[in-house]
Amino acid sequence: MSLFRRIYAKKQLRPFLFILLMGVVVALAYGAQYLVGSADVAKVGQCMNDDPAPIMRTTDCDNERAKWKIVGRIEGDDIPADQACAAYPQTSTYLERTGRGEDYVLCLTENPR
Numbered sequence: 001m002s003l004f005r006r007i008y009a010k011k012q013l014r015p016f017l018f019i020l021l022m023g024v025v026v027a028l029a030y031g032a033q034y035l036v037g038s039a040d041v042a043k044v045g046q047c048m049n050d051d052p053a054p055i056m057r058t059t060d061c062d063n064e065r066a067k068w069k070i071v072g073r074i075e076g077d078d079i080p081a082d083q084a085c086a087a088y089p090q091t092s093t094y095l096e097r098t099g100r101g102e103d104y105v106l107c108l109t110e111n112p113r
Helices: 003-035 081-087
Strands: 047-049 066-075 093-097 104-110
Touching: 066 081, 081 093, 081 104
Parallel strands: none
Antiparallel strands: 047 066, 066 104, 093 104
């Protein structure tokens, strides 16, 4: 194989490697939310930290920062959040996420620890 052909073959490979690398980066960024306890993957019975709403994360319920316990999770945005959480009388507050693909409401009560 001539030197010209080897260089040309490498240049053809670069766009493929770039696209592959970007795919890996996107997959890692998307998967990271599961590793850090994003509210997007929170389940009933888990606890949330006391950070402001946009960066609330799930945490161990024995943790000193675990201020809220999830008592209900309602998928979709068909019902206003305050009405959706009416089914959970122990609800103190709620966290509503809309407009990012998966809409949901987390009904929260204070963590008794």
